[in-house]
Amino acid sequence: MRREVPLLITGIVGVVFVLQYFIPHWPFSQVNTWFSDWFSIVGAFAIWLGALNLLKISALKVIGKKSDWGYAIVIIISFIIMVAIGFAEGKEFREQGTMFSWLYEYVYSPLSATMFALLAFFVASASYRAFRARNLDATLLLMAGFLIMLGRVPVGDSISFFLPENYQFSQVASWIMTWPQTAGQRAIMIGIALGLVSTSLRIILGIERAHLGGGD
Amino acid sequence: MSTRAKELLVVGIVLLFCIIAYLGKVYGWVDTVVFSPMVSMIVVGIIILGLVFVLIRTLQGRLINRQVVFLFVGIAVIMPFFMSITQKIRTSPEVQQLYDAVAELPKGSKVLVSFDYDPPSAPELQPMAEAFLYYCLSNDLKVIIMGLWPQGAQQANLALEAIMKNEKLAAKGLEYGKDYVNLGYQAGNEFVIQRMGADFSSMFRTDYSGRHYEELELVKNVKNFSNIDYSFNLSAGYPGTQEWVQVAVDRYGLKMGCGNTAVQAPMMYTYLNAGQLVGLLGGMNGAAEFEQLVKYPGKGTKFMLSQSFAHMIVIAFIIIGNVAFFRSGRGKKL
Numbered sequence: 001m002r003r004e005v006p007l008l009i010t011g012i013v014g015v016v017f018v019l020q021y022f023i024p025h026w027p028f029s030q031v032n033t034w035f036s037d038w039f040s041i042v043g044a045f046a047i048w049l050g051a052l053n054l055l056k057i058s059a060l061k062v063i064g065k066k067s068d069w070g071y072a073i074v075i076i077i078s079f080i081i082m083v084a085i086g087f088a089e090g091k092e093f094r095e096q097g098t099m100f101s102w103l104y105e106y107v108y109s110p111l112s113a114t115m116f117a118l119l120a121f122f123v124a125s126a127s128y129r130a131f132r133a134r135n136l137d138a139t140l141l142l143m144a145g146f147l148i149m150l151g152r153v154p155v156g157d158s159i160s161f162f163l164p165e166n167y168q169f170s171q172v173a174s175w176i177m178t179w180p181q182t183a184g185q186r187a188i189m190i191g192i193a194l195g196l197v198s199t200s201l202r203i204i205l206g207i208e209r210a211h212l213g214g215g216d
Numbered sequence: 217m218s219t220r221a222k223e224l225l226v227v228g229i230v231l232l233f234c235i236i237a238y239l240g241k242v243y244g245w246v247d248t249v250v251f252s253p254m255v256s257m258i259v260v261g262i263i264i265l266g267l268v269f270v271l272i273r274t275l276q277g278r279l280i281n282r283q284v285v286f287l288f289v290g291i292a293v294i295m296p297f298f299m300s301i302t303q304k305i306r307t308s309p310e311v312q313q314l315y316d317a318v319a320e321l322p323k324g325s326k327v328l329v330s331f332d333y334d335p336p337s338a339p340e341l342q343p344m345a346e347a348f349l350y351y352c353l354s355n356d357l358k359v360i361i362m363g364l365w366p367q368g369a370q371q372a373n374l375a376l377e378a379i380m381k382n383e384k385l386a387a388k389g390l391e392y393g394k395d396y397v398n399l400g401y402q403a404g405n406e407f408v409i410q411r412m413g414a415d416f417s418s419m420f421r422t423d424y425s426g427r428h429y430e431e432l433e434l435v436k437n438v439k440n441f442s443n444i445d446y447s448f449n450l451s452a453g454y455p456g457t458q459e460w461v462q463v464a465v466d467r468y469g470l471k472m473g474c475g476n477t478a479v480q481a482p483m484m485y486t487y488l489n490a491g492q493l494v495g496l497l498g499g500m501n502g503a504a505e506f507e508q509l510v511k512y513p514g515k516g517t518k519f520m521l522s523q524s525f526a527h528m529i530v531i532a533f534i535i536i537g538n539v540a541f542f543r544s545g546r547g548k549k550l
Contacts, residue, residue, distance in 0.1 A: 021467075029414075032410075033411070033414070033418075036404070036407040036410055036411045037411070037418075039404050039405075039407040040402065040403055040404035040407060040408065040411075040419070043403035043404045043405065043407075044403040044404075046403075047366070047403060091425075091426060092425070094369075094370055094373070094424075095425075096373070096377060101370075104370060105374065106238065108335060109335035109338060110234070110335075112334065112335035112336040112338075113335055113336055113338060113339050115336060116336035116337065116339075117339070120289055120293065120526055121285070121286045121289050121290070123530060124285050124286070124288070124289045124526075124529060124530045124533055125282040125285045125286065127530050127533050127534045127537065128279075128280075128285055128533035128534070128536065128537045129279070129282075129537065130537075131534050131537065131538075132537065132538060132541050133538055133541075133542075142534070142538075145534075146531060146534070149527045149530065149531055150527065150531065152478075152499070152501050152527070153501065153520065153523050153524040153527045153528075154303035154304060154305050154306070154504075154520060154524060155303065155524035155527070155528060157304065157306055158303070158304070170306050170308065174308055174309065177482065177485055178485060178489065181482055181485060182485045182486050182489055185482060185483055185485065185486050186486050189483070189486060
C-alpha cells in the first residue's frame, strides 16, 4: 500500500492535469481546481516541514559535534530570534518600523546579497586561471564572452566610440544575445522539454518509481 | 599568525566596515564622500598600474594568489561608489519595448507585478522594481502586487517605501487599496498562476496586511487575467518568468514583460523573440537603462560604474592569463 497509493495519486493527478489543459471544461476544470488548491495547501505545509527539518538537522549536528557545528548554532539562534520576534510583534510584524522588518532589511538582506556577490570574486579568479583559448571552440566562447561583457556595460561603447554605431560593442552584444544565443537556448530548451515529457509520462504511468524511494 | 587568528581578523574588519556603512547610511555620510574627477582618474591609474604589475609577474611565470584577484575585484566594485565619472547609458531594444508597452497604457489601466525573488537577487532586481513601480504610479496606472516567493511581498514593500519618498509621487497622494495594493505571497508555484487564470480571489482571500479581497477597491472587480492590461514579472528563478509565460501568457493570453537577473535573462530571449514577452530588463544594466528612460536615476544607474569596472577587471585578468598561457607554450599548464 505504501507504494500503490502514491502511484495511484500520481497517475490520477497527472492524467487530470493533462486532460484539463486540452479540455478546460467541467468536470476536468473542477477537478483541476481541487487539485490546485490541494497543491497550495501541501506547498504551505512543506514550508513548515522544510523549516523544522533545517532545525532538526542543525540540532543533530550540534549534539553530535559534527564538522562546522558552530555554524549550526548560528542557524538555530538566528531561526529562533526571527520566529520569536515575528510572533511577538503580532499580525503587523512585517510593517515598517518593526524589529522584524529591521532585521530583514539590515541583517538578512545584506547577508543574503553578500553570499550572492561572492560569485563576482570567484568568477574573476577562475577567469584568470582557467579561461584559456586552448582550441577553436574555447576561443569562440572566449570572444563571445568578451563582447558580451563589454557590450553589457556602458564602458563598452566608450571604448568602441570610433566604430560605426551599429558595430559598437553594445550593438554587437545585442546581436549575439538575439540570434546565436537564442538559437542555442532554443535547442537546449526543446531538448529539456522533450526529456521532461518522457520522464513525466514514465512517472504518470508508474514506470519510473525512483521518487518513491527504494531500489526498484 | 594562525589561520584562526586570520579568520577572526577578517571577520572583525568586515564587521567594522558593516558598522561604518550602517552608520553612514543612517547619518547620510556615504553620499557626501565624492572624489573629484582628478582623484577618480588617479584611482583608475593606480588600478591599471596594478594590473600591469600582475601581467609582468604572470609573464615571469608566477601566478598571483587568488586573494590578490579578490582584492582587485573588491577595489573595482567599491571605489566607483565614490567616483564622479559619468557614463552614457544606451537603451537596448528589449528595454525600449518594455517602456513603450507601459507608456501606451491608458490612465487607470491595471498592471499586475509579481515579485518572484528574494534578497540575494535584490541588488539586480530591486532597482528594476523601484523604477517600474515609480513609472506606473506616476502615470496613474493601478498596480496590483503579489509574490510567488515568500520574501517577494516584503521586497515589494521596500520598493514602495523607497519610491514614496519621491516628491512627484508624494504630491499625488496615492492611496493604498485604491491606487496600489499588495496581495502578498501565495504558496503553490505555477498552480497559483493557473488558479488566478480562473479567479484571483481564490488564491488571495486577503491582502498582505489581512484585508479581505472584496474590501479592496482596486481589485474587487478584478476576476482574472482578462481584467489585467499588462503584467510585469520580476524573477530570479523558479517559479518565475518561465512559469508565467507557460501558464498566464500561453494559456490565458496575458500581455507580459519581465525583469530578470543577468544569469537568467539569456533564456528569456527565446520568449521575447517569439512575442510571448513584451519587453525585458536583464540584470543591473537593464535596470539602469529603464531608470534612464523613466527619469528615475536609482541604484541601477549608480552601480553601473562598479559593474563597468568589475567587467573590465575580469576581462583584464582573462587577457593576462591568456598572454601568459601563449607565452609559456600552448597546452602547457601554467
